[in-house]
Every structure is written in C-alpha cells, then in structure tokens.
Amino acid sequence: MNYVDEAKKVFDTEIEALNIIRNSLDDSFTHILHTISECKGKVIITGMGKPGHVGRKISATLASLGTPSFFLHPAEALHGDLGMISEDDVVIAISYSGESEEIIRMLSNIKAIGATLIGISGNKDSTLIKYCDCYQVFPNFQEACYLGLAPTSSTTAAIVYGDALAVVASKIYGFNEDNYGLYHPAGSLGKKLFYKVKDIMATDENNATIKSGEKLRSAIIEMGKKGLGVVTIVDRENTILGVITDGDLRRQLENGVNVYGLDVDEIMTQTPTIFDEEIMAVEALQILKQKNISSAPVVDSKNKVVGTIRLQDILNIGIVL
Numbered sequence: 612m613n614y615v616d617e618a619k620k621v622f623d624t625e626i627e628a629l630n631i632i633r634n635s636l637d638d639s640f641t642h643i644l645h646t647i648s649e650c651k652g653k654v655i656i657t658g659m660g661k662p663g664h665v666g667r668k669i670s671a672t673l674a675s676l677g678t679p680s681f682f683l684h685p686a687e688a689l690h691g692d693l694g695m696i697s698e699d700d701v702v703i704a705i706s707y708s709g710e711s712e713e714i715i716r717m718l719s720n721i722k723a724i725g726a727t728l729i730g731i732s733g734n735k736d737s738t739l740i741k742y743c744d745c746y747q748v749f750p751n752f753q754e755a756c757y758l759g760l761a762p763t764s765s766t767t768a769a770i771v772y773g774d775a776l777a778v779v780a781s782k783i784y785g786f787n788e789d790n791y792g793l794y795h796p797a798g799s800l801g802k803k804l805f806y807k808v809k810d811i812m813a814t815d816e817n818n819a820t821i822k823s824g825e826k827l828r829s830a831i832i833e834m835g836k837k838g839l840g841v842v843t844i845v846d847r848e849n850t851i852l853g854v855i856t857d858g859d860l861r862r863q864l865e866n867g868v869n870v871y872g873l874d875v876d877e878i879m880t881q882t883p884t885i886f887d888e889e890i891m892a893v894e895a896l897q898i899l900k901q902k903n904i905s906s907a908p909v910v911d912s913k914n915k916v917v918g919t920i921r922l923q924d925i926l927n928i929g930i931v932l
Contacts, residue, residue, distance in 0.1 A: 621755040621763070628752035628764035629771055635750045642745045643729055644776060647678060648783045650727075652699030654680040657688065659713045661762040662705040662769065669703075669773030676781035685713035693717065698725030706730075707749075707765045709737020718742040731769060747772065808895050809888035811928060812909045812918035813839055820845050820916055823852055827863070827873040830855050839919045843908040844879045849915045851908055853879030885910055888917050896925045 647654055654673055658666035666682050673680035683692060683702075696702060702721050706714045709732035721728050722742065730743035733751070740746050749772075755763035813819075819837035821830050823846050834842045834857060844853045855875060863878055864870070884907045886895050899907065899922040909918040 624753055624755040625764045625767045628755075628768055631750055631752045632768050632772065639745065639747050640775070643747060644779055644783075646701055646727055646729060646745060647673075647776060648780045650678075650699070650701045652679075652697050652701070652726075654678050655683050655696060655700055655702045655726075656680065656705070656773075657683045657685055657702060657714065657717075658705035659685050659711045661766050662707065662711075665766050665769045665773070666703075666705050668770055669705075669777070672774060672777040673780070676777045677784045677786040678777060678780050685711070685717055688717050689713065693720050693724070696721060696724050696726050700726045701729060702726050703729045703731065704739055704743075705732075705769055706737070706739050707733045707762065707769075709734040709739035711739075714739060731772065733765060806892040806928065806930065807888070808886050808890050808892055808909055808920050809918070811892060811924050812888070812920040813837070813924075814918040818916075818918050819843065820849075821875060822847070823876055825875050827855075827868075827870045827875055827878065830875045831860060831870060834860070839921060840906045841908070841919060842875075843916050843919065844875050845916050851883075851885060851910055851914060851916050852876070853881040854883040854908055855879050856904075856906075883908065886920055887912070892920075892925050892928075893930050895920055896922065896930060899925075 654670070656666035656670040656673075657663075663682075663684065670680040670682040681695075683695060704714050704718070709730065715738050718728065718739065719742075728743045730739045730746040731749075732739050732746065733749045734740065735748040740748065749765070749768055752764055752768070753759070754761065754765060817837060819833050819839045819842040821833050821842055821844060823844055830842045830844075834840070834855070841854050841856045843851060844855065846852055853876070855878060859878060859880065863873075868878075884898065884902055884904060886898075886907055886909045888909050888911055895907075899905070905923070906919055906921040908916055909920050911917050
C-alpha cells in the first residue's frame with residue numbers, strides 16, 4: 612500500500628464532495644442566509660456526535676464574524692438547556708441522516724418555544740427536514756472513509772457550508788476589520804487595531820525624566836534606575852526639551868567627558884523622535900524600526916511629557932509588523 616496515494620484519495624473524495632455541494636447551492640442557501648442575518652436573537656447550533664463537533668466550529672465562526680451564536684448540546688437541551696432558546700432565536704440542527712434520536716426528541720419543543728428551525732441534512736425525507744421552517748439537503752456524495760461509514764466528507768461539507776453562511780452574512784452586516792478586532796482583542800489584528808501608545812508606555816514613577824539644568828550624572832542615575840534606554844529632559848511645566856539616550860552617554864564617556872561638570876542641556880538631542888499618546892502602537896513600532904531606535908518619549912496634546920514607549924514593550928504584547 613502506498614500511504615501517500617491513499618491519503619490523496621481522501622483529499623480527492625472530499626474535494627469532489629465539496630464541488631458537488633457547491634454546484635447544488637440554490638435558493639435554499641439564500642433563504643437560510645436571510646433567516647440568519649435577520650435574526651433578532653441568537654443563532655443556536657446543535658448536533659450530536661461528529662455533527663456536534665462541526666456545530667461548535669460553525670457557531671464559533673459565526674460569532675467571530677458578527678453573528679451572535681452559541682452551541683447547544685442536544686443531550687443537555689433535553690435536560691433543561693432548552694430554556695436557553697427563545698422565540699427570537701434561530702436554531703440550526705445538523706444531522707446527516709436527519710434521524711438522530713437526541714435531535715428528533717427536541718424538535719417539537721423548539722417549535723413550541725417559537726424559534727425558527729433550520730435543518731442541515733443529507734436526507735430530504737427525514738424527520739428533521741419535516742419539522743424545519745427551512746433547510747439545506749446535501750446531494751449524495753461519497754464518504755472518504757473506505758468503509759463508507761465514518762463521517763468524513765459529510766462533516767467537511769457541513770463545516771464549509773457553515774463557513775459560507777458566516778462569511779456571506781458578515782458581508783451583509785458590513786463587518787470590517789474594526790469589528791473583527793473588537794471581537795478578537797487578544798489576537799494580533801485586535802492588538803494592532805486597539806492598542807495605543809498610551810496603553811503600554813512607561814508612566815509616572817516608571818518613566819525617566821529630569822529637569823533642564825541638572826548635571827549629566829543625575830541623568831545617568833535616572834536612566835539606570837528606570838531602564839528605558841532614554842531619559843527625557845523637561846522644563847518646569849514638564850514640556851519636552853530633548854532626550855539623552857544610552858547611546859549618547861556611551862559616546863560622551865568614550866570621549867572622556869566629565870559627567871560631574873556637564874549639564875544635560877549641553878549634550879541632549881533637541882529634536883528627538885517623539886510620539887503622541889494617541890498614536891497606534893503598531894504605527895509607533897513601524898517608526899521605531901525605521902529609525903533604528905529602541906525607545907522614545909511620549910507627549911500629550913499640549914506637548915507635555917506623559918511617558919516613554921519602548922520597541923520591546925510593543926513586541927511583548929504580541930504586535931508584529
């Protein structure tokens with residue numbers, strides 16, 4: 612047996628099944644899509660066994676793309692969780708045979724509650740389909756399992772069908788990157804869209820600042836204490852005047868300067884790179900990398916120093932370019 616050839620047969624069989632379903636899509640899909648997009652409550656997915664695993668995935672995809680949704684296990688539903696369903700909800704029941712016992716036992720209750728019932732099945736004469744307000748019946752295709760028994764092509768088909776519903780529904784809502792980031796704040800895109808410099812900068816006692824006129828020795832102590840790689844020089848009103856970086860210090864020490872004799876104003880950079888506190892962290896990261904600097908002061912709308920942003924702090928929260 613050539614194992615790779617056998618694996619390719621599985622791919623080929625499931626791809627063929629997807630093509631069969633793709634080419635059979637008609638007004639049933641449109642009807643189900645509008646039922647979902649016009650739902651005033653939540654879209655509840657249910658299924659037993661393998662269809663249940665598929666249902667969880669479909670529900671998660673719907674929710675992440677703007678359709679409020681959750682998965683309801685049929686066995687739990689029969690023991691009280693039917694109370695989670697309201698008349699404003701849409702229930703999508705997945706059963707390839709359409710005769711799954713746990714699914715069938717809950718259908719009359721779903722109808723009595725008043726929720727809209729959608730069925731996804733491969734059997735148009737099944738009990739599930741007879742109860743449904745609208746349904747999608749998959750055409751015949753071959754399971755990838757060589758015994759023709761284990762749900763393989765059918766579960767793949769249901770997942771892709773659910774993806775199609777979720778994606779097209781999101782287009783109806785006008786779902787965009789900002790919406791996606793709102794629902795995925797821990798993801799890379801969410802962080803890029805919502806983290807500002809002010810959310811992650813070093814502030815207050817953690818920030819390194821020193822007043823104009825102070826000795827360079829004091830700046831060295833402040834920089835070492837805060838560990839930001841830069842100290843910001845400010846006036847009495849906390850307005851930024853310049854910065855001294857650890858690179859500046861190294862160069863001065865290499866030149867043999869008297870750290871006790873120099874004022875910070877004598878060696879500070881008067882036109883440093885600075886960031887407004889409202890700038891997005893991802894934009895600050897891009898500028899820091901372009902200018903090959905590791906940190907920079909942050910100011911408010913009145914040019915008052917409010918913090919310091921470090922390249923490493925941005926990377927540490929998971930923002931990458």
